[in-house]
Amino acid sequence: SEPSRPNVVTEIPGPKSKELLKELNQIQNSAAVEFFCDYDKSQGNYLVDVDGNVLLDLYTQISSLPLGYNHPSMIQALSKPENMSAFINRPALGVFPPADWVTRLQNSLLSVAPPGLNNVQTMACGACSVEHGLKAIFIKYMRDKRGGSPPTPEDLNSCVINQEPGSPPLTILSFDNSFHGRTMGALACTHSKWLHKLDFPVPDWPYVRFPNLKYPLEDFVNENKAEENKVLEEVEDKIEEYNKRGTPVAGIITEPIQSEGGDNFASPEFFQGLRDLTNKRGMGYLMDEVQTGCGATGKFWCHEHFNMTDSPDIVTFSKKMLTGGFYNKESFKPIEGYRIFNTWVGDPSKIALLEEVIQVIQKENLLDNVKVTGDYLLTGLKNMQTKYPGLLSKARGLGTFCAIDFKDVESRTKVMKTMRDKGIHTGACGVSTLRFRPTLLINNQHVDIFMDVFDSTLSSV
Amino acid sequence: SEPSRPNVVTEIPGPKSKELLKELNQIQNSAAVEFFCDYDKSQGNYLVDVDGNVLLDLYTQISSLPLGYNHPSMIQALSKPENMSAFINRPALGVFPPADWVTRLQNSLLSVAPPGLNNVQTMACGACSVEHGLKAIFIKYMRDKRGGSPPTPEDLNSCVINQEPGSPPLTILSFDNSFHGRTMGALACTHSKWLHKLDFPVPDWPYVRFPNLKYPLEDFVNENKAEENKVLEEVEDKIEEYNKRGTPVAGIITEPIQSEGGDNFASPEFFQGLRDLTNKRGMGYLMDEVQTGCGATGKFWCHEHFNMTDSPDIVTFSKKMLTGGFYNKESFKPIEGYRIFNTWVGDPSKIALLEEVIQVIQKENLLDNVKVTGDYLLTGLKNMQTKYPGLLSKARGLGTFCAIDFKDVESRTKVMKTMRDKGIHTGACGVSTLRFRPTLLINNQHVDIFMDVFDSTLSSV
């Protein structure tokens, strides 16, 4: 069972991690490696490293472990005889699906489909989920443009050699500080850090600044509304500009909370505004829930908080969902086969695990748990912000998807390092933001353990 | 154990497959689905469908099952206690690798590294392997161009908004009929079918026709050499053209045998020519072994047949390797961390399975088996081509990676359908090509079973 508290016995990375790092460095660039882990010994919310340090994990493999380490339901999923074949005979799902594939999709992905979206396509990671979600938008856009006529021979021939009209110069509008993935199409919509982008050719697609809101949001409703309306106008202008240029904007992509870019929020009205203007213009709207999905905000999908009058056309997922993929409206289903396709299009073994995750979420009311713990965490963060006003600002969050800003990157780095030495493992995002990405099982006691260390660390900086 | 022969009891797809297909169609476009499979009952080289039909599988999930269905070593891998954690705690490998990660990489990927390549980076599918392999080429190209200077502030700022100089208009040269994947960067290098490409914006990157060789290759050595030399000249011209345009060609990407595009071969001298000219010009050379790797040609990597004086800079893999990824030369290792990166960068559970695959290949001398069976298969195909000269041509192959052309797409479709009704499951590629992509365990008895059905089918067309 889960340890009762963190326990740090060496510096981190410790001697064993350092030794392994030296070896890994012979094989590949390992500059991003923080330490090596003992996943056999890790349990629940606690990550154990190879030097025996026991850390309360509030980062969970970049927000990708819904139930923490070695959850009994995952162990069970692995040993169920009916799952064996999914783990060892990975099929080409788009051509030769397994007998239980429809049932499994119904038990897992479809049972938690966002309102208004009844189609689902599996993929394998966040990047291909976004790339193929964008493809569904391009396909729909050109189908509408052809007005029901089939593609011409010229369309079919020119696309093979990357030329118009078959390969049209369509674009996707994205926002500053967004992160959607690292393959070329996803990367073209990504505007977070230079490390993601430098040296790579990507198309010149339109981007607009993301609303720069004042926190706490409830104290700046009018200012924030004005700011968001200004951005919505800039979006319209940018679309006009690219349309006039001959590079029509086929769709818009947003995260419901900009995650890698610094946990930037916008209001439900802003997202509704994007939905309205994409509908008005016959454009697609992709909501990228790769990091926000699977319950972390207290609803299964973050954009459910927005109560939009019409759902996004595409909702992408990965990370805590264990499988990649996207939901789409019926109207965004391609007509021909093989258009949204690759060898594997997903992995049934990940669906077998996801089935268990969803059952646990439902049986144990984990969305309620996330709400309760999230409120407690956010209240604590706000208290800390009041106690250390020069150092901390903008405590914010939905569910346990919380964040707080430091006055500069140095203080954030120092606090994170000091906390890690005391057994609290956290993650960074944006310029100087500390982000919280715990499991769905985190409770108030875990928050207490964190908050004690946070407080004592802040008081010493 | 494996069935001794095919057994067809219903039409294919049978009633159960049709019923399931109707259901799946409610959820997603399923036009590419051929039939549903009972993977629990499938064994070795035999695929069993949901209607109880037993098919000799010469296509193996689009060439992605090295040891066939439910191989004992895979079952064992799944039940080994030391593997459990790899299956249920998928880590962010680039930041928090498991304790045994280096050992596992050494036991699996590094133990079969192509000559000259001692670095390896895991990925999750063919597309991201190619995308990140190309990124390694772009990074190296710009590093060389900067001549050791660090990127400027202008580089760092401009790349985030998709602008020069940080996001330079670099290009990659690829060949007609190539297939490298379906995310935007990989798709820009892909020129096979319109179904892969229509409606999608991709950059205008250079492409050159692939040598159009005459078969059998050994009878047309001089003609083929002349053709290949002409293509090599066209490659040089195309590079000059794009360089002059201000869109410098940073690298070349090839498959060692063009697989989706029709099993098109070129000679070792051709690939050596590409290696020489990329070296001469300071360009990168990516050999995409996603479909050809892992032993199917009788050597572990197809390009080993070419005995090149200097290896390609990047070799990508996926499919039968179970994990995606690429090997690279030390000089193509990025200097900064987080450049070649994503949340998961692979999946240790796939490495655990791959370890077993490689052990079986070595213990059971499967590369020898592939050579022996491949020779026998190719001899048989050549006999059929002699027997049915108006219908068949260009029997060709390396190991069991064999193919034969039909006079037209209709006759190919008809023969494949008729053979499937007799229990032989094959795949198509190119315009009118039948391709063979069996497991590494296929033997002469399997070939006999196929060849009998092939002969009787051809005689009836």
Ligand code: FES
């Ligand atoms: S691009 Fe998603 S798994 Fe390869």
